[in-house]
Amino acid sequence: MNSSPHIGSSFDSFLEEEGTLADMETIALKRAIAWQIEQVMAEKKLTKTAMAKQMKTSRSSLDRLLDRDNPSVTLDTIERAAKVIGKQVRLELVDVP
Numbered sequence: 001m002n003s004s005p006h007i008g009s010s011f012d013s014f015l016e017e018e019g020t021l022a023d024m025e026t027i028a029l030k031r032a033i034a035w036q037i038e039q040v041m042a043e044k045k046l047t048k049t050a051m052a053k054q055m056k057t058s059r060s061s062l063d064r065l066l067d068r069d070n071p072s073v074t075l076d077t078i079e080r081a082a083k084v085i086g087k088q089v090r091l092e093l094v095d096v097p
Contacts, residue, residue: 031068033078038066040085055080 041051052062057080065073065081075089082089 026071027069030071030073034066034068036087037081037085040087044085046085051081051084054084 040046041048046054048059048062048066052059055062055077057077061077062081064070065077075091079089
């Protein structure tokens with residue numbers, strides 16, 4: 001018989017017990033946003049240089065936005081990127097289950 005306390009529990013509950021659930025959710029959200037922006041940039045054949053110019057920001061700022069492992073990005077930067085690629089950002093607060 002296995003004595004692991006995590007057998008039968010969800011991965012989310014494991015991460016919560018380890019104190020890393022919030023960090024993992026933040027990274028997952030950032031990766032999803034970066035992936036979506038990259039996909040539309042590719043569809044529109046927008047280079048990073050052109051995208052940064054249209055966002056009125058630096059190429060390094062765009063690189064931080066597209067860096068899937070860097071969760072430090074402002075809502076303003078996300079909104080400017082979304083506007084350039086013809087998208088809109090939706091953000092909502094929901095109750096914690």
